[in-house]
Amino acid sequence: MEETTYDRTRLEQWRGGQASGRGFSRRDLMTLAAALGVGGVLGAAAPARAAAGPIVKPLPPELFTVFGTNAETKWEALKGAGYLVPVDRFFVRNHTSTPVVDPVAYRLRLFGSGLRGPAEFSLDQLKCLPKTTVTAAVECAGNGRSLFTSQQGQTVSGTAWKLGAIGVGRWHGVRLSTVLRAAGLRHDAVDVQPQGLDANFVSGGVDLGPVRRPLPIAKALDDVLLAWELNGEPLPPDHGAPLRVVVPGWIGISSIKWVGAIEVAAEPLFSPWNTQFYRLFGESYPAEGTLIDEQVVKSAFELAWNATLPLARTTLTGRSWSANGPIRRVDVSTDGGTSWRRAHTTGPNLPHAWQQWHIDWSPATTGQHTLIARATDVTGATQPVTVPHNTLGYLFGAQVRHPVTVA
Structure with a gap:
């Protein structure tokens, strides 16, 4: 399913009371809309897991431009680097801080009405399932944001990326479809929503909980990966260790890092990350905004x-x-x-x-x-x-x- 069509459908269902927000109400949605309408500032709650700092890996100035919890790859650092972006210069997009997750104690929890019952997997159990490798880009939806100002003279808010909020990697792990079936997927499952183990996210005075974003079951059963390796190396903390989602072709927010739980539902799911955020607001768009499209050329x-x-x-x-x-x-x-x-x-x-x-x-x-x-x-x-x-x-x-x- 095309991402834009799916997102538009879910927003309409949410407004009609046909989709579940799991604790996030339409009143919260209106509060957020008002905050964003006046340029609300995004903040972070206390982390749900211990964090070593906003970003763990070294950020030498010849490789990165640092924006607080985010680090942009400098394009000159990719000259001669090969097709894949080396791990040491792969960009970092964090909502809060990189959490420290013990891979031995780690468990991936699956639950919801789209399963025959709850299920849980350790990292070792996941690695015993059939494995696959995917080469794909992960790109922030705001990649190139600063160019609205520097080239078009327009004001925008958010991290001032040039074009370095993208990385192509070789991701190794298990297909999400394999895990869903091993967990007892029901035939009436509609949506799959991974959520991260990083800190709860707060915006406009509303605690939005963990970062999460639903996928249609058709996409989840197609090419989505749960990855524990990047470019032949164990996944580093800043890139989602011990396990992350990789959703080829969809904007980066879909590829949830540090995935700790996956809800599988027989009803439509909703999250602020597929309705309120990642929408187009401004003079060319309606007051409620327009759902973001897939990335552009x-x-x-x-x-x-x-x-x-x-x-x-x-x-x-x-x-x-x-x-x-x-x-x-x-x-x-x-x-x-x-x-x-x-x-x-x-x-x-x-x-x-x-x-x-x-x-x-x-x-x-x-x-x-x-x-x-x-x-x-x-x-x-x-x-x-x-x-x-x-x-x-x-x-x-x-x-x-x-x-x-x-x-």
Whole structure:
């Protein structure tokens, strides 16, 4: 099932009293809506598990730009790094702080009306089930948010990502479908809702509980993974250890980290993360907002912002991606969009990951130059010059004007 269609259906069912919010009322929804309407500040409650700090792994400045509990990968750190993002430079998106979860004591709890009864699995028990590996991107819905301001002069709220809130990894674990069937899945199950072991999340004065977001049973039984390895290594704490969800093709919030419980229901499920958050608000949208779409086509140069390049032949490299499927072509402009040349693609072009590319450039003059990469995917979707504004800064898919200096 397409994510946007599913989310729209669930919102309508919630408003009609046909979906369960598990302790989150429509009054809470209105409180949150009012808070967000005036630019409410997001905060965090006390952690549900011990935390070592906002982020555990080292964050050297040559690899990351740090935004409190979040860390953005610098694109220049990916040049020559291969198709997969190395674990040491994989971006981090936390709602609160990275929890410390003992893998030996860890249990995954499954419950709800969509099961024949509650079930529980240790990590070792999960590893005894048939295993699989998936190569897929995880991308924050707000990736590119700061470009609404720097390129379009528009105000947005949230973490000021450029384009580094994405990572492609090789995830190893067990299919969610395998675990659901082992737990006793009923034929009338409708929704599956994983929830994390990180701290409860508070917004607009409302304690929203653990981060959670429902999936339709069709998606849960398709390609969703419960992963305990990333790029052949044990999953690090910041990326969801001991177990996380990976939902190929859907926005990053669906890929719940530190998953500790999964509700399986024979009725529609609701969470603030599929109705109130991850919606488009602003002058182009109705007052109640529009449900977020899947991610859009994007491209990035493996180059520092405001990089200095020599007055000589240079090979420009980058990556392009789309939630719609593989990339069909990439065009590059080195004169701010006046003229375009087709880039050479290289390596894999996987449907839920990205396409690497390169192009040679011999600048004729020193001084300031603007580079632009514009990708087109297999559906024909491409990157426009501008995109409609939304106040939370989601889905920036316009052509990115990358400044460089030739000296």
